Amino acid sequence: MNVLLNLLVLVGIAALAQAKACEDDVLCTYREDLCRDNVYYQKLCPKICGKCGKLYKMTYFDLRGRAEQIRWILEQGEANWEDIRIKLEDWPKIKPTTILGQLPFLEVENVTLGQSAAVAMYLARELNLVGSNELEAAEVHMVWQTVQEAFNDQVNIRFAPDNPTRIQRQNDYDNGRFPILTKFLENRLKDGQEWLVGNKLSAADIVTASLLDTQTGKAAEAVKNSPTLSALTKKVKELPRIKNWIAHRPYNDY
Amino acid sequence: MNVLLNLLVLVGIAALAQAKACEDDVLCTYREDLCRDNVYYQKLCPKICGKCGKLYKMTYFDLRGRAEQIRWILEQGEANWEDIRIKLEDWPKIKPTTILGQLPFLEVENVTLGQSAAVAMYLARELNLVGSNELEAAEVHMVWQTVQEAFNDQVNIRFAPDNPTRIQRQNDYDNGRFPILTKFLENRLKDGQEWLVGNKLSAADIVTASLLDTQTGKAAEAVKNSPTLSALTKKVKELPRIKNWIAHRPYNDY
Numbered sequence: 001m002n003v004l005l006n007l008l009v010l011v012g013i014a015a016l017a018q019a020k021a022c023e024d025d026v027l028c029t030y031r032e033d034l035c036r037d038n039v040y041y042q043k044l045c046p047k048i049c050g051k052c053g054k055l056y057k058m059t060y061f062d063l064r065g066r067a068e069q070i071r072w073i074l075e076q077g078e079a080n081w082e083d084i085r086i087k088l089e090d091w092p093k094i095k096p097t098t099i100l101g102q103l104p105f106l107e108v109e110n111v112t113l114g115q116s117a118a119v120a121m122y123l124a125r126e127l128n129l130v131g132s133n134e135l136e137a138a139e140v141h142m143v144w145q146t147v148q149e150a151f152n153d154q155v156n157i158r159f160a161p162d163n164p165t166r167i168q169r170q171n172d173y174d175n176g177r178f179p180i181l182t183k184f185l186e187n188r189l190k191d192g193q194e195w196l197v198g199n200k201l202s203a204a205d206i207v208t209a210s211l212l213d214t215q216t217g218k219a220a221e222a223v224k225n226s227p228t229l230s231a232l233t234k235k236v237k238e239l240p241r242i243k244n245w246i247a248h249r250p251y252n253d254y
Numbered sequence: 255m256n257v258l259l260n261l262l263v264l265v266g267i268a269a270l271a272q273a274k275a276c277e278d279d280v281l282c283t284y285r286e287d288l289c290r291d292n293v294y295y296q297k298l299c300p301k302i303c304g305k306c307g308k309l310y311k312m313t314y315f316d317l318r319g320r321a322e323q324i325r326w327i328l329e330q331g332e333a334n335w336e337d338i339r340i341k342l343e344d345w346p347k348i349k350p351t352t353i354l355g356q357l358p359f360l361e362v363e364n365v366t367l368g369q370s371a372a373v374a375m376y377l378a379r380e381l382n383l384v385g386s387n388e389l390e391a392a393e394v395h396m397v398w399q400t401v402q403e404a405f406n407d408q409v410n411i412r413f414a415p416d417n418p419t420r421i422q423r424q425n426d427y428d429n430g431r432f433p434i435l436t437k438f439l440e441n442r443l444k445d446g447q448e449w450l451v452g453n454k455l456s457a458a459d460i461v462t463a464s465l466l467d468t469q470t471g472k473a474a475e476a477v478k479n480s481p482t483l484s485a486l487t488k489k490v491k492e493l494p495r496i497k498n499w500i501a502h503r504p505y506n507d508y
Binding site for chain 2: 099100101108109111113114115117118119121122125126134135137138139141142144145146180184
């Protein structure tokens with residue numbers, strides 16, 4: 001009984017110390033190297049290192065794919081998160097145990113959340129990346145969904161069954177979905193508008209920069225030839241936390 | 255100048271009268287028939303008839319399609335909304351003028367919002383159909399997105415280029431997407447759980463009932479053989495406002 005009581009007291013003290021550390025950043029100075037590599041420093045300076053708040057566990061393949069923009073949101077939002085990566089060869093075994101037979105999914109506070117759009121918009125809200133009001137949040141969602149459609153086309157091109165089909169799909173993308181997307185995005189950045197929604201960075205900019213950054217061929221040329229879209233992509237990738245993530249993330253082809 | 259002043263005073267009085275009517279429901283008793291058919295009664299009793307608040311203009315084809323679940327949300331949420339329907343033959347002319355070259359879109363407070371998922375989740379928030387907290391709202395979004403994937407399969411089956419392809423896609427749906435969807439939904443309704451998210455009606459139930467209601471063939475059998483899914487579909491369709499909408503909506507094949 002005494003052992004249990006002592007244990008409870010210890011847990012209580014640890015929780016109070018954690019809460020104190022989260023509020024008391026004067027003890028800590030931002031040191032990127034320590035935040036990245038030093039577990040003791042991370043524990044001592046949790047807010048500085050983005051280790052306060054809820055723990056988000058994000059599971060995906062060891063790829064950028066559908067998860068990379070979500071990882072950028074988690075990084076930019078200074079979330080306390082775990083990057084769980086499943087090997088492709090283990091997937092058939094794991095698939096039937098997952099909420100929707102799909103990746104990514106997010107675990108938070110005993111809830112498992114599937115569907116990348118739902119995960120992204122939930123995290124964007126939690127981490128203040130959805131603009132300034134409900135209508136702006138809806139516009140962020142619209143941009144997210146529109147970029148996801150372009151992403152889905154890219155996946156369909158990659159996994160097209162044979163070469164005539166792949167060339168056809170690539171043409172449809174280059175001459176259909178992609179120019180519509182760029183026109184839509186450029187319209188939102190007209191008249192010196194700095195960000196895609198409202199007047200501050202949101203998940204709309206993050207997902208867009210992440211997609212535009214991975215374009216190849218004709219689509220890459222289109223981004224290069226659009227000063228507004230090039231500038232947006234560069235600006236997002238230069239955000240200190242995202243820049244740091246890109247520099248240190250695991251290497252993947254796509 | 256006097257004319258302008260008089261006009262401004264009149265507009266002011268009308269606005270005040272509208273605001274008063276919105277708050278003062280003692281004048282009005284709920285009369286479904288009058289709310290539906292009598293323009294004078296609608297104006298006199300706007301809150302009772304769901305005519306208060308923002309005006310939402312929803313534009314889609316003269317079809318159920320991707321808009322019907324959104325119309326159910328608007329009805330269930332007692333929104334003040336306009337059901338704008340575009341003829342198929344007019345679409346090529348209108349398409350280049352729309353925000354994303356797609357339907358549906360929503361106009362509200364000078365903002366145009368494309369992407370049906372963004373429109374639906376925005377309206378669900380505005381009309382209190384997203385559960386009780388942010389995690390439940392995210393679960394509503396997950397269900398919405400999952401049902402949309404099944405809906406997209408149905409569209410792909412309908413517009414498949416030829417019969418072997420159509421049969422293949424139908425088989426993939428009947429033996430792949432659809433059983434995964436039903437298992438996912440049934441799991442959420444286990445242990446006497448009455449609604450798909452939390453303990454109250456949400457947009458998750460509305461989109462699901464709307465989809466399950468339109469199944470044919472093997473999928474229809476699957477719904478019929480699932481007591482939980484049949485009960486959910488029936489319960490949503492029996493909600494007085496949705497029942498009334500279904501009874502009076504324009505007739506469309508799909």
